[in-house]
Amino acid sequence: MQKILTIGAGRMAQAVISGILQQEEETFQVIVSNRDNLERLAQVKESYGVETTDNWKKHLTSSDILFLAIPPREQENLLKEVSPYITNQLVFSVAAGVGVKELENQLPDGTAVAWVMPNTAAEIGQSMTLYALGQHVKEMHKNTLETILRGIGPAQLVCEEQLHALTPITGSAPAFVYQVAEALGKVAMTKGIEEDVARKLVSQMILGSAQMLSSGQTPKDLMDQVATPGGSTAAGLKVLQVEGIEDMFEKAIEACLDKNKQVY
Ligand SMILES: NC(=O)c1ccc[n+]([C@@H]2O[C@H](COP(=O)([O-])OP(=O)(O)OC[C@H]3O[C@@H](n4cnc5c(N)ncnc54)[C@H](OP(=O)(O)O)[C@@H]3O)[C@@H](O)[C@H]2O)c1
Secondary structure (H helix, E strand, C coil): CEEEEEECCCHHHHHHHHHHHCCCCCCEEEEEECCCCHHHHHHHHHHHCCEECCCCHHHHCCCCEEEECCCHHHHHHHHHHHHHHCCCCEEEECCCCCCHHHHHHHCCCCCEEEEEECCHHHHHCCCCEEEEECCCCCHHHHHHHHHHHHCCCCEEECCHHHHHHHHHHHHHHHHHHHHHHHHHHHHHHCCCCCHHHHHHHHHHHHHHHHHHHHCCCCHHHHHHHHCCCCCHHHHHHHHHHHCCHHHHHHHHHHHHHHHHHHHC
C-alpha cells in the first residue's frame, strides 16, 4: 500500500482525498497535515477517517507520495522546508500557476514531480483536470498519479506550456458557464417563476447539453439539431453571433492568461 502525505487540508485537498478513498483498484494510506488549523484537521479526520498530523516532517521520509495543496504564495517556502526530506517520493502540486519547472528547481535533482490543475467540480468527482509531468517521472509514478486523479474525474496529460495556456478553459471557464446560468435564470424569472425553479430549469438544461456534448457530437451538429433554419433558436443564435460571442470568449480567456502572467 502506498503512503500519501498531504500538506494542506482545504477544499482541493479534501476533494482529492475523497476521490482517493473511493478508488477500488489501489488502496492508499493517507496522512493529512496543514499549517496550524487543528479544528480543520479534526474535521478532515472525522469526515474521511484518515490519519492527520501536526508534524508532517515525521511522515515525509516514509511516504511514497507528497501531495501539496497549499496556496501558491506559500509553496516556495514550503518546498525549501520539504526538500531535505525528499528521497525518491513522487511530489505533485495543485498550486495555480506554479508549474513543473518551479517544482523541479526547488526540489533535489532527480525528483519526480507533477503539476496538476483540477477545477472546482473535483468536489463532486467531475473535474476536468489537466496535468503535466516532470522529466524524472517514471511509468509507475504516472500510473499512480492517474489512479489518484481518477477519483476527481477525467484527466488529460499535457505539456507544461499547454497547462498554463489551457487553465482558463478548464479552470476559469466554469465561472463563465455560471455567468451564463445566472443571466438565463434572471430572464426566466421575468416570465413569472421563482428563483429556485429558474435555477432548476437552467441547471438541467446545461447538464443535458453537457451530456449531449460528451456523447461525441460536435457543438455545430448539436446547434443544428436545435436550430431549424429560419426558426426561433436560429434567430437567437444570430443575435449572439452579431453581438460577437466568439470574440467575447476569446477576449475573456486572454484576460485570464494576462492576469496569470501578472500574478505568477
Ligand atoms: N479550490 C479549487 O477549486 C482549486 C482549483 C485548482 C487548484 N487549486 C489550488 O489548490 C491549492 C489549495 O487551494 P484550496 O482551495 O484547497 O485552499 P484552502 O481551502 O484555502 O486550503 C489551503 C490549505 O493550505 C494550508 N496551508 C496554507 N499554508 C500552508 C503552509 N505554509 N504549510 C502547510 N499548510 C499550509 C492551509 O492550512 P490551515 O488549514 O492550517 O489554514 C489549508 O489547509 C491552491 O494552490 C490552489 O491554487 C484550487
